[in-house]
Amino acid sequence: MRQVHANAWTTRGAATTQFGIFSVGDVTPDPTTGRTPTEAERIRAMTTIAEHAEQAGLDVFATGEHHNRPFVPSSPTTLLGYLAGRTSRITLSTSTTLITTNDPAKIAEDYAMLQHLSGGRSDLMLGRGNTAPVHPWFGQDITKSVELTVENHQLLRRLWDEDVVTWEGRFRTPLQSFTSTPRPLDGVPPFVWHGSIRTPEVAEIAAYFGDGYFADNIFWPKEHYARLIELYRQRYAHYGHGPSLEDFTAQTPLTVGTPEQVVPVLRREFAARRPAHVPSDPPTHASRVAAHEAAAAATVGA
Helix, strand or coil, X not given: CEEEEEEEEXXXXXXEEEEEEEECCECCCCCCCCCCCCHHHHHHHHHHHHHHHHHCXXXXXXXXXXXXXXXXXXXXXXXXXXXXXXXXXXXXXXXXXXXXXXXHHHHHHHHHHHHHHCCCCEEEEEECCCCCCHHHHCCCCHHHHHHHHHHHHHHHHHHHHCCXXXXXXXXXXXXXXXXXXXXXXXXXXXXXEEEECCCHHHHHHHHHHCCEEEECCCCCCHHHHHHHHHHHHHHHHHCCCCCCCCCCCCCCCCXXXXXXXXXXXXXXXXXXXXXXXXXXXXXXXXXHHHHHHHHHHXXXXX
């Protein structure tokens, strides 16, 4: 499955837009020939798609994380690290990084490494996944997935924000004076999205930390996702981050057509309707570093 998504980024009280390819990495028969590619062919095809996405002027390439057939991307950072050396502009992301079955200490280190290799062109989307057996495969209880999400994300944040972490929780062994390496590039962690199709607690986590929220409305009626997004907007404002998402679409995020047909038209339309106070660019590593330095300077001045 390959989809072109328009992503709304929360930026200083309004939403800017990016376009990209999200791949779940499934190995399925070609609809025209009936032939099923090998895993090697599918992996090579994903790298080709990412390179072509950059050449076509798209903004993001994202890969899923799966540990079962018919999917191949079991190691997203390996794929994205390779693509970091094959691309120069496009943002490299995950369309799911499993927050419940990956050790948050390993997530912290892997994605900081990817951030360095890509020169800041990387982010990640945390989620619980939609494959139930993955939890026992990696030693976790699926009935505790929400609690795992909350605890693991809190630990991940501390590992990126603090140089030395001593920590104890419910679901992993304690950490004593642990430093995650490498440290985030320029002291600014990768941008984090929280992917969800059903769980209000995920919207709450995203709002609390001021992260992005991604409601992939391809399974249930859009009204269900509208409720989750509205919850996220309200809680985002409650925690002092300002308004979150604007109503950038009333239907599904799926756009059909070639990049030449669709993306330039949408860019022009979005630009024409953008209020003067709304920035034209989404959060980048450079802009987030500048904001981090400005906040640090203001703290010192105070």
